[in-house]
Amino acid sequence: MRMLIGENWVDKDEKIDVRNPYNNELIDTVPSADKSDVEAAYQAAEEGYRVNRHLPVHQRISILYRTAEILKNRSEEFARTIATEGSKTIKEARKEASRCIDTITISAEEARRVVGETVPFSSREGSENRVGYYCRFPIGIILAITPFNDPLNLVAHKVGPAIAGGNSVVLKPATVTPLSALKLGEAMIEAGLPWKVLNIVTGYGSKIGDALVMDPRPRMISFTGGTQAGEEIVKKAGLKKIGMELGSNSPVIVMDDADLEQAVELCVSGAFWAVGQNCIGVQRIYIHENIYDWFERAFVERTKKMKIGYQLDEATDMGPMITESEAERVERWVKEALEEGAELLCGGKRKGTLFEPTVFKNMPDQAKLNCEEVFGPVVNLYKISSLDEAISLANSVKYGLHGAIFTRSLSHAFKAIKELDVGGVMVNDSTDYRIDMMPFGGVKWSGLGREGIKFALLEMTEPKVVCFNL
Numbered sequence: 023m024r025m026l027i028g029e030n031w032v033d034k035d036e037k038i039d040v041r042n043p044y045n046n047e048l049i050d051t052v053p054s055a056d057k058s059d060v061e062a063a064y065q066a067a068e069e070g071y072r073v074n075r076h077l078p079v080h081q082r083i084s085i086l087y088r089t090a091e092i093l094k095n096r097s098e099e100f101a102r103t104i105a106t107e108g109s110k111t112i113k114e115a116r117k118e119a120s121r122c123i124d125t126i127t128i129s130a131e132e133a134r135r136v137v138g139e140t141v142p143f144s145s146r147e148g149s150e151n152r153v154g155y156y157c158r159f160p161i162g163i164i165l166a167i168t169p170f171n172d173p174l175n176l177v178a179h180k181v182g183p184a185i186a187g188g189n190s191v192v193l194k195p196a197t198v199t200p201l202s203a204l205k206l207g208e209a210m211i212e213a214g215l216p217w218k219v220l221n222i223v224t225g226y227g228s229k230i231g232d233a234l235v236m237d238p239r240p241r242m243i244s245f246t247g248g249t250q251a252g253e254e255i256v257k258k259a260g261l262k263k264i265g266m267e268l269g270s271n272s273p274v275i276v277m278d279d280a281d282l283e284q285a286v287e288l289c290v291s292g293a294f295w296a297v298g299q300n301c302i303g304v305q306r307i308y309i310h311e312n313i314y315d316w317f318e319r320a321f322v323e324r325t326k327k328m329k330i331g332y333q334l335d336e337a338t339d340m341g342p343m344i345t346e347s348e349a350e351r352v353e354r355w356v357k358e359a360l361e362e363g364a365e366l367l368c369g370g371k372r373k374g375t376l377f378e379p380t381v382f383k384n385m386p387d388q389a390k391l392n393c394e395e396v397f398g399p400v401v402n403l404y405k406i407s408s409l410d411e412a413i414s415l416a417n418s419v420k421y422g423l424h425g426a427i428f429t430r431s432l433s434h435a436f437k438a439i440k441e442l443d444v445g446g447v448m449v450n451d452s453t454d455y456r457i458d459m460m461p462f463g464g465v466k467w468s469g470l471g472r473e474g475i476k477f478a479l480l481e482m483t484e485p486k487v488v489c490f491n492l
């Protein structure tokens with residue numbers, strides 16, 4: 023496929039191969055952008071901003087609804103693209119495609135709710151004769167940088183609200199999974215989005231990242247990806263707004279009064295969804311000592327039933343990791359944890375990009391698998407004797423995206439809600455629960471700001487105050 027810059031689908035001699043992570047088969051190529059392409063994209067986006075900011079809101083709404091309609095009509099094609107270039111199974115990819123329809127539809131709905139309010143100027147002595155209000159205006163060009171693990175819907179989470187709010191966009195999708203983003207771009211152009219409002223540059227972050235990030239023209243960087251890259255970008259960005267959706271190693275607490283079968287089922291799914299390459303994937307499960315043995319047995323039994331293999335087979339529960347080097351990294355972390363004294367309950371082996379669903383107990387505090395984000399199919403079980411202990415351990419890491427608790431006790435639930443240092447607490451669900459309209463984002467090293475269309479729109483617009491001196 024080609025990249026989208028200005029009014030053209032642009033090709034280049036230098037290409038990037040896009041390969042199926044299961045069998046390394048070449049699916050397609052995309053151009054490898056350089057600094058001149060970044061420059062062209064920003065020049066186009068400057069014009070695109072002038073166009074979109076003046077587009078009546080009803081036209082932006084129509085474009086977004088038409089895009090959602092196109093996505094609906096081609097949802098199987100989008101799902102197959104997600105599953106072929108990435109590592110989701112076809113069942114997981116269908117869910118992502120359907121959530122993307124939601125994201126774009128909600129963006130259309132929220133476009134009409136970008137509102138302000140009156141300001142009571144007469145509240146200050148001397149301002150009795152003043153009346154006024156504020157309303158929200160687009161901020162300009164938004165640089166969107168996205169990761170591989172939800173190659174379609176996380177792009178929509180940036181492009182949908184950015185366009186709804188009247189901005190223009192320069193998008194850089196993950197190098198390993200650019201096709202879903204380019205297809206979304208095609209759908210938007212087909213839906214009537216004026217050229218130049220959306221520009222998609224395909225290329226390596228290591229090659230064009232600085233040119234994208236350090237340019238003064240974008241007024242906001244909306245980044246989703248790893249904490250390391252996020253921090254690097256923040257240091258280089260200069261004076262612009264920053265939205266950071268970063269990683270985590272999410273904790274789940276299972277109390278002895280919980281529905282245990284539900285907890286097992288949801289935690290297995292939450293740990294191994296998208297091969298654990300999931301920012302809200304379950305990585306640490308704190309289980310009350312009274313039910314620990316039962317939970318461990320049931321959890322391991324259920325995990326062993328997961329069918330791993332080719333992601334496009336309908337029967338596959340867990341596909342390949344995104345690259346062999348990522349699978350090797352997880353293998354190294356597993357080996358290190360074993361050397362540090364962790365006890366393997368099942369899994370732990372790699373074959374190419376396939377990594378077995380892996381369960382540990384007695385994971386030492388300092389092990390990477392405890393304190394870092396594994397971003398792979400590995401989960402740790404811990405025995406706890408009280409809720410206080412579980413909350414303290416859950417909070418003991420640098421991340422804080424989602425946390426969860428399984429319990430039938432309201433007081434346990436409310437204590438966890440109050441004391442877990444995270445951006446979202448799921449009660450009787452795993453951390454891997456999200457719908458696209460809810461505020462989404464993390465505390466501590468998991469991020470800055472919130473997505474979820476209404477909340478992204480607040481970040482992507484800014485208030486302008488108006489005052490009449492009568």
Ligand code: NAP
Nearest residue numbers: 168169170195196197226227231247248251267268269301
């Ligand atoms: P990543 O390596 O950080 O890359 C994310 C994106 O940033 C890619 O497009 C990458 O380009 C680009 N990039 C990397 N370094 C850059 C730099 N210095 N300047 C500009 N761009 C740069 O992350 P990933 O492996 O794709 O995704 C996994 C991570 O994303 C995990 O940590 C996960 O938790 C996080 N994530 C967070 C959320 C959330 O909402 N909180 C959601 C999904 C994923 P290249 O592809 O060319 O390297």
